[in-house]
Amino acid sequence: MNALYPDGWVLMQDNASCHVSRSTRNWLAENDVRLIWWPANSPDLNPIENVWGMMKIIISREDLGNLDHFKQVVKNCWEEISHEKLRSFIDSMPQRIEKCIEAKGLTIKH
DSSP, X not given: OTTTOTTOOOBOOXXXXXXXXXXXXXXXXXXXXOBOOOXXXXXXXXXXXXXXXXXXXXXXXXXXXXXXXXXHXXXXXXXXXXXXXXXXXXXXXXXXXXXXXXXXXXXXOO
């Protein structure tokens, strides 16, 4: 990350239990990783969640067999998702935020 963003960067994570374990917190601190504070159980509006959902559906249709085949299936799946679809997820952010505000931070369908 430092090579990609030499002027600095901040990590945003969702406070899942594996992300806030003692060992993870220690590693982040030891490696001077700056974090954005994020409340636990907050709505996850990140468009990548839609991508993971699409990939999960596509991958679940496959007989994965072994690790090499799994890797190829994931790669193929990623390549099948069009740039237009990815752009639509990003472009939907204003509506997602508006819905989240209307729902007072509760779960929304997106």
